[in-house]
Amino acid sequence: MGSVCRWVRLGNHFGRIGTDPGHRRLGIRSTWGAERPNRLSLVSSPRLRSHPRGEIRLTPTSTSKGMPKAAGPNVRAGASGMKIVVTKNGPYVVSGHVPLSVQVIRPNEEGLSWNWEETKTFDVGAEYELCRCGHSKNKPFCDQSHLRARFDGTETATRQPYARQAETIDGPTLLLEDTEVLCAFARFCDPGGKIWNLVGQSGDPAARKLAIREGMSCPGGRLVLHDKQSKKTIEPELPPSIGLVEDPALGVSGPLWVRGGIRIESEDGKPYEIRNRVALCRCGASVNKPFCNGSHASIQFNDGMV
Secondary structure (H helix, E strand, C coil): CCCCEEEEEEEEEEEEEEEEEEEEEECCCCCCCCCCCCCCCCHHHHHCCCCCCCCCCCCEEEEEECCCEEEEECCCCHHHCCCCECCCCCCCECCCCCCCEEEEEECCCCEEEEEEEEEEEEECCEEEECCCCCCCCCCCEEECHHHHHCCCCCCCCCCCCCHHCEEECCCCCEEEECCHCCCCCCCCCCCCCCHHHHCCCCCHHHHHHHHHHHHHHHCEEEEEEECCCCCCEEEEEEEEEEEEECCCCCCCEEEEECCCCEEEEECCEEEECCCEEEEEEECCCCCCCCCCCCHHHHHCCCCCCC
16 A cells, blocks of 8 residues: 655644555655745744844753754764663663653744753663653553554664765755654744745855754754855754653654764664764654654654643
């Protein structure tokens, strides 16, 4: 049976809901051009003129409001010894004293995703198990519900490096890499006419600044920006940790936001590419396991924590 997809609009965000055998998925179309929503004028966007909560900041504010500062390498020294193992049809086994917290998507006055806010931290030990099937009664932790649910957690994601999967969008001062299959549907790419248009207008300092903010806010690492003059990758400085994404605007709970270059290991013992930003599925419905593909939004997954 082939896949069928249709476009939907959630607020100001365009998404695609598709059906595959036994699954529903929601993603974002990444093709530059006619299939995107019409290009919007920077002048018409109050997000670029001013922001009622204050000016756009790219400086660190821990993991709460605003965005952390830009950084270089994807692997942090602090992530040494930290590891997440994807078990066969079971939970994620996290080891190495990895901090765990709740990270909430907060919108601006226009209802568009704007800030990350840390609202809760968990007292976890050296090793713990996180639910991957979405059925645990003790979320976010595993309670063996995957056995009763006969969860099929087969890993279907490619092992190709990110750079080989990405579509490239070239702007005046920024180059954007975009790998649609990694979209976690956090929608930080929407303000100001969407990041793809902002990159195309990155000769304008305001458009460039907003594009950088949006790219660094993407939890799944779908979007990666590069400065064309320095040839450097623009990445946020994130502490090695795991964030439980909550999305009150949609009334859903999102993926595990794995930050700071933590090693993720397949059930076969082979590691996935180590990256600064990764979103792991915890609703059980992704068709790109172990990574999130936004299916939590289409199935209305909610862990009850927010």
